[in-house]
Amino acid sequence: MVAVVELSEGPGTGAAYAKAALGMLPGMRRGGALPDVELVHRGVTVxxxxxxxxxxxxxxxxxxALPGTYPHVLAFPLAMRLMSAGDFPLPMIGLVHVSNRITVRRAIDAGSRLDLAVRAVDLREHPRGRQFxxxxxxxxxxxxxxxxVSTYLRKESAGSRSEHPDPVPSGGAVWRLTARTGTDYAAVSGDRNPIHTSRVGAKLFGFPRQIAHGMWTKARCLAALEGRLPAAYTVEVAFKQPILLPSTVRFTSSPADGGWEFGVHGKRPHLTGAITA
Known part of the structure; x- marks a missing residue:
């Protein structure tokens, strides 16, 4: 039986990051399973x-009309609260967002009152750790x-890597991303993970400098396809190699089965995705 927790106001993300940092201290005990709880915030306005x-x-x-990725931003504080809870089985800091699937069932007017709900499901093994x-x-x-649906991975081993990396397509539109790409998106999304906003913070997690948010990259891809999207659609992406900031990357797209296939790449793929009606 899923326990439903109703929130009267949206939780902030700053407190969640503070709790997540405390959760990394030695000796912290965690639950063995995902909490069987759903967080709900009703009547959210834009x-x-x-x-x-x-x-x-x-x-x-x-x-x-709300962009397909915008409700993710509205629901993100709920996800943060859920994943930073003391009984969550995996520490939030260090989780890797590996894929995201969004289904837009119809256009959403910005004047709508939204009821948001978030829960975590399907904790499972992965060759490089655990994911959910x-x-x-x-x-x-x-x-x-x-x-x-956002899939997160907790890396716990080096695991095995593919011997056949994804090919890099030629051509496409050139995007030149500045260092502000990370901080500007953090300001509007509430996702202030230091790997996106600070060179020092990025280095603590093994990156030479800050990296772009995956959900910014996905939103930017939808922006490139605006005017060619169906009224109702599913867009699914896999996040590959992180985009270091600043950086120059290429966006490519092609029609496929009534939808689109697209990607963002530099010398290696950063994101691959598909849109289906």
Whole structure:
């Protein structure tokens, strides 16, 4: 039986990161299974000024319809609260976001009141550690209009790597990303993980400098395909090699079975994705 916890106001992300840092201290005890709980925040409204800032940071058009990735930002504080809880089986800091699937069931007007729900499911083994899914939904008047599934990996071993790396396509649009790409997205998303905002913070986790947010990259891909997306669609991406900032990358896309296949790459693939109606 899933326990439903209703929140009267949205949780902040700063406190969640502080709790996550404390959770890394030696001797902290953790649960052995994912908590059987769903966090719910009802009647969430969109701040149109914030939506406009998000659109600008991600290269999206300014419209009254929510971009497919925007409800992820609204639900992210709930996910943070869930994953930073003391009984969560894996420490939040150090988790790697390896893939994300979003289903937009219909267009969502910015004036809608959204009921958000988040839970973690399917803790499972992975060749390099353990992974699980965070499932978030947004509903309007009892109808689910959006669903996002984020898969996170906790690396616990080097594991095995593919002997056949993904090919890098030629051509495409050139994107030049500055160091502000990380800090600007952190400001509008609330995801202030230091690997995206600080060279020192990035080095603590093995990166030579800060890296772009995967969900910024996904949103930027949708921006590149605006005007060619169906009214209802599923967009799924796999996050490959991180994009170091600043950096120059290429975006490629091609029609496929009534939808699109797309990717972002430098010398190696950074993201691969597909959109289906």
């Amino acid at each position: 701040d149109r000024a914030h939506l406009a800032r998000y659109d600008r940071v991600c290269g999206l058009r300014l419209t009254d 899914d965070v499932v978030a939904t947004a509903s309007v008047d009892g109808e689910e209009v959006w669903r996002g």
